[in-house]
Amino acid sequence: MRRSSRVTDHKMGSAGFLEQVEADSGEKVRICYQCGKCSAGCPVAYSMDLLPNQLMRLVQLGLKDEVLSCSTIWLCASCETCATRCPREIGIARVMDALRHMARREHYPVQVREVPLFVSTFISNLKRFGRLWEAGFVGVFNLRTGHLTKDMGKAPGMLRKGKLALLPPRIKGMDKIRKMIKRVEEVNRQ
Amino acid sequence: MKLAFYPGCTLESTAREYLDSTIAVAKAIGIELEEIPDWICCGSTPAHMADELLSISLPAYNLQLARRMDTEGVTVACASCYSRLRAANHAVTTDPEKRAKVGKVLGGDYEGDVPVSHLLEPVGEIIKQPGFESRLKQKLSGLKVASYYGCLLVRPPEITGFDDAEDPRSMDRVVEAVGAEPVDWRFKVECCGAALAFTRPEIVEKLSGQILEDARDSGADIVLVACPLCHSNLDLRQCDIEKFLGVDLEIPVLYFTQLLGLALGISCKELGLHKHTINPVPILRKRGITVKGC
Known part of the structure; x- marks a missing residue:
C-alpha cells in the first residue's frame, strides 16, 4: 500500500481546485484541521491508498491529480461515519461524491474499475425499467x-425461494419516467 | 394509522420475506399500509455516486406521488431508500436552488413537505402503547438478539434524524417488547460494506464478518436487521464470509418484522422464515419458541 508516499514531492497545487470541490459538494473543505477522526472511524480505510483525512488535506493543497486518481474515492462505501463524527461538521461523504463526479467528468484513470461499471449498469437498468431488475442487473x-x-x-437457491425475479418489473407510465430522467441531464447543462 | 408505503426494489425480490412479514405484521398491529402506485427506484447509492440532481429527483418523484394520497406520510422499510427519501426532503427544504432544479425535472414544484419515516418508527409507537403485550401470542423469552442498525438508518443524523446515531435503541425496544433479550454489543452501527459486495466482495466479507463475529462473541442467538441490503450481506453472503474468515458462524439474520410476527403468532410461511440462507428455525425452537407451519 502506498499510503502517503505520493504526497512527498512538493508540487504546485492546481489553481481553483479547492474552490471547485467546495462549490460542487457544498462543503467547506478548507476548515478541516486534520484531527483524523474520519480516518479513525472509516471501515474501509485499511484498503485505501489515501486516508480520508489525507485526501481532505490534498484537496486543501489543490493537488488535483493525486486526489482524482486515488483509490479512496472509489472504495468509500458512503457509510457516512466520517461525516457524522467530523468535529468541523464537514460532509466528507458528499465531498467523496463530488470528487467521483469530477474524476469521471475529466476522465481520470479509475483504480477500482468495477465501481463506475456498477454505477452505470445500475442507472441504465433503472432508466429502462423504472425499478431495479436485480437478475438483469447482475447479469x-x-x-x-x-x-x-x-x-x-447463489442464483438457484434464490430462484427456488422466489427471491429472484426472472422477468423485469413492469410499471405504468415508463415513457413519462424516462423523459423525467432525461430532463436531469438537460437541467444539469443549463 | 394510515401510511403510504414505499417498498423499494429489493423488497420485491431478494428481500421478499421483508415485504411479506411487513405486510403481515402491519395488518396485525393496525398500521394500514397503502403502496405508492407506480413508485420508481430511489436511485440508492449509484444515483448519488453518479449525479446529485438525479439522486434528489428520483426520491422527490416518489414523494410527489405520495403527496396525492390521503395518508399521514410515507413509511419505508429499506434503510437505503429511507435515507434517499429523507435526503431529497432535506435538499429541497434547505437549498432553494436545488428545489428549483428538482421542480424543473419533475415538471412541478416539490416543497419537501411529505413526512418520511422508517417502518421502525410507527412500529415503535405501537409497541409502547399500554396493553400491547396482551396482543402477543407468545413471549420469545430466552432468545438473545443483537440488533444491527448499520449506516443509513442513523447516518448522517441531520438527514435521517433517526434515534441516536452512535447508540440507537429502537430495534432493541422491539426485542424487549416481544420478551426476548437484547444483547449489548459493539458493532450495531458499523458498516456491512454495502454495495461493495458487487465491486470488492472481500471488503464486505471482512466488514460483515466482524459484525457477525462480534454478535456471536456477545452471546447473540440471532442478528436483527431493518435493511434488506444489510440482510443480503449478513445472510446471503454468510457462506462466503465463513470461507473468508475460515470459521463456522451459522448465525441466523432476521428482519425485525419477522421477530415481531413470531410473537404475534403469524406463521413461518407468512413471515418468510424459510427464505433465509441460514435457517433460523432450529435455534428458535431450541429456545422454546413456537414456529408455526415450517
Missing part, C-alpha cells in the same frame, strides 16, 4: 466486469 454487470460466475452459485 449485465458480470458481463461488463468479466467476472462471469460472480454470485451465480
